Amino acid sequence: MTTGPSYERVYNRLKAAVPNWSQLLKMDLTVLKALIGDAGLANQKAPRMVAIANQLARDFGEVTLEPLQRMTDRDAETFLTTLPGVGLKTAKCVLMYSLGRELLPVDTHVARVSRRLMLVGDAPSRLFVANLEPAVPPDCRYDYHVNVLQHGRELCRPMRPKCPECPLWALCPSAGYSQRQSNAG
Structure with a gap:
């Protein structure tokens, strides 16, 4: 579990180092692990982040969630759960927090x-x-x-x-x- 203060600190550090998510495509895993390390599970999360960036680039031509805006909630959830390490709760969190969908993640x-x-x-x-x-x-x-x-x-x-x-x-x-x-x- 990543706490609020830990999440904010790690996210801000990551965004300062990676202002464009496409940079994840070429980022050294050791560097990425160091950036997100204090959020926990960096050895699992870093390779998944790179794999997700690669899949988004393959599916959408760039590392973006923009095409999800045009999908129904169900289709967007289905797509997100095909990404490495993304379950239904995480998919709903992405849709609620990042895309403003009126969904309910249940942890x-x-x-x-x-x-x-x-x-x-x-x-x-x-x-x-x-x-x-x-x-x-x-x-x-x-x-x-x-x-x-x-x-x-x-x-x-x-x-x-x-x-x-x-x-x-x-x-x-x-x-x-x-x-x-x-x-x-």
């Missing part, structure tokens, strides 16, 4: 908080993710994602959630569950 924090709030029941993971996006109005998805992600990191943590500090305490069907479990044992 572990968003899934955990949404499950605890019982927004779409207790469906299996794949079905849960598919049902969550339609449950959040399109114009609220960006804010929901950003705020619930932060809420999941700070308060609604996987172990020992801080239920008494939670502003959703009175509304949450799962509020106090961890305290009830520890008192029962």
Whole structure:
């Protein structure tokens, strides 16, 4: 996981060194790994970044996401998930953050908080993710994602959630569950 401050620092360093994404096509992997190293997993991410740049150049004639603007959400997601190391969550993040699409990326924090709030029941993971996006109005998805992600990191943590500090305490069907479990044992 890359935290917000780490992401910003690494992204700014990368953009200063690589102002045009096409430069990734000829960049030495050792240099790229050093640029992104403190974001974590540089040995995996750097080769994927170069592979993605190469695929974009092959498919679009240059290293750009511009052609995705003309695609439907579904087609853009499908294309992005063909890129090395890009799953559905990452594809939705790219589409939401970079292209302004009203989609809902679901990471572990968003899934955990949404499950605890019982927004779409207790469906299996794949079905849960598919049902969550339609449950959040399109114009609220960006804010929901950003705020619930932060809420999941700070308060609604996987172990020992801080239920008494939670502003959703009175509304949450799962509020106090961890305290009830520890008192029962």
